[in-house]
Amino acid sequence: MSENFVQLTDLTLSYGKTVAVPELNLSIAEGELVALLGPSGCGKTTTMRAIAGLLPPTSGRILIDGRDVTRMAANKRGIGLVFQSYALFPHLNAFENVAFGLRLQKMSNDEVQTRTMAGIEKVGLSGFEKRKPAEMSGGQQQRLSLARSLVMEPKVLLLDEPLSNLDARLRLEMRTELQRVQRETGVTMVFVTHDQAEALAMADRIVLMNAGKIEQVGTPEDLYARPETAFAADFIGFENIFHVKDGALVSDAGSLPMTTASDAAILAWRPGGVQVGQGPHQGAVLASSFAGEHREYVIDSALGQIKADAPVGAAAVAIGDTIAFDLPLHTARALDA
Numbered sequence: 109m110s111e112n113f114v115q116l117t118d119l120t121l122s123y124g125k126t127v128a129v130p131e132l133n134l135s136i137a138e139g140e141l142v143a144l145l146g147p148s149g150c151g152k153t154t155t156m157r158a159i160a161g162l163l164p165p166t167s168g169r170i171l172i173d174g175r176d177v178t179r180m181a182a183n184k185r186g187i188g189l190v191f192q193s194y195a196l197f198p199h200l201n202a203f204e205n206v207a208f209g210l211r212l213q214k215m216s217n218d219e220v221q222t223r224t225m226a227g228i229e230k231v232g233l234s235g236f237e238k239r240k241p242a243e244m245s246g247g248q249q250q251r252l253s254l255a256r257s258l259v260m261e262p263k264v265l266l267l268d269e270p271l272s273n274l275d276a277r278l279r280l281e282m283r284t285e286l287q288r289v290q291r292e293t294g295v296t297m298v299f300v301t302h303d304q305a306e307a308l309a310m311a312d313r314i315v316l317m318n319a320g321k322i323e324q325v326g327t328p329e330d331l332y333a334r335p336e337t338a339f340a341a342d343f344i345g346f347e348n349i350f351h352v353k354d355g356a357l358v359s360d361a362g363s364l365p366m367t368t369a370s371d372a373a374i375l376a377w378r379p380g381g382v383q384v385g386q387g388p389h390q391g392a393v394l395a396s397s398f399a400g401e402h403r404e405y406v407i408d409s410a411l412g413q414i415k416a417d418a419p420v421g422a423a424a425v426a427i428g429d430t431i432a433f434d435l436p437l438h439t440a441r442a443l444d445a
């Protein structure tokens with residue numbers, strides 16, 4: 109198995125004179141499920157389009173399975189594409205949608221039949237062969253579009269926001285489904301998402317992008333527990349991020365003296381890492397909402413707003429009332445400036 113199945117080397121991608129992605133370097137292993145994660149406009153789709161062959165790079169190289177495909181036409185690269193808008197043929201039934209690409213390859217009817225039926229089964233759509241896309245649910249259309257790509261046996265499958273058109277429940281279901289299909293086929297998959305929960309739940313490895321550059325690459329566990337920059341921490345749910353200066357936590361809004369000294373330049377806490385109900389600091393409750401497992405507070409403090417989760421069973425504090433809190437060092441993530 110190749111560790112460098114997809115290799116992007118010093119890849120620069122531009123639109124006219126505007127550089128969207130400068131000198132990107134990334135290796136993807138064979139059979140890996142990788143998420144390109146980041147806020148809108150950070151260059152995820154641009155990177156995908158370059159891998160697919162839809163955007164010629166300004167400079168740099170793209171290797172797939174050892175072959176330099178930098179200047180190769182999109183349809184020669186052995187890449188499958190699944191978009192959020194499915195791009196199915198509305199006048200063809202499910203079977204014909206999946207068979208379409210195979211027929212173009214002048215395959216025998218028997219083989220088209222066998223491979224199409226296998227593809228449809230792989231995505232759990234057996235029995236739906238005769239349905240037109242309009243007679244299928246969003247999730248089923250998404251599966252169909254996946255089957256259509258898979259039957260072509262691509263070396264790499266690229267998925268651009270594949271779940272964003274689905275409602276919340278289907279999205280959860282399709283997360284598991286995509287993982288299962290990936291495991292069973294062993295196909296190398298790269299998917300784009302701006303949803304950190306989706307990336308954490310599905311990917312073997314997450315590539316977090318910020319303004320065209322890679323901010324951090326790591327397993328979901330790594331990124332979740334050990335973000336390396338304030339951007340990564342913020343994106344991954346550390347909602348309270350403060351600078352440390354002269355024994356105090358500092359924000360644009362003000363400062364709070366620290367009870368224990370820290371050498372860190374920046375300290376970050378998830379809402380769950382903030383202690384509420386007791387502690388050396390006080391603030392007014394700005395918002396309080398029940399979230400099943402815990403209660404979410406927004407506290408107005410000398411540092412500005414603090415997001416804090418109170419455990420189940422803690423007595424609710426009314427909006428406007430004062431609440432005690434602590435930002436304990438043992439739940440903080442220390443970051444470099």
Ligand SMILES: Nc1ncnc2c1ncn2[C@@H]1O[C@H](COP(=O)(O)OP(=O)(O)OP(=O)(O)O)[C@@H](O)[C@H]1O
Binds near residue numbers: 123126147148154
């Ligand atoms: N066709 C285009 N012409 C000019 N600039 C573009 C074009 N497409 C994208 N850009 C710019 O390139 C940068 C990266 O865009 P890209 O679509 O790759 O971001 P993204 O991370 O996929 O965002 P989103 O999640 O919103 O799709 C942005 O600044 C965007 O404005």
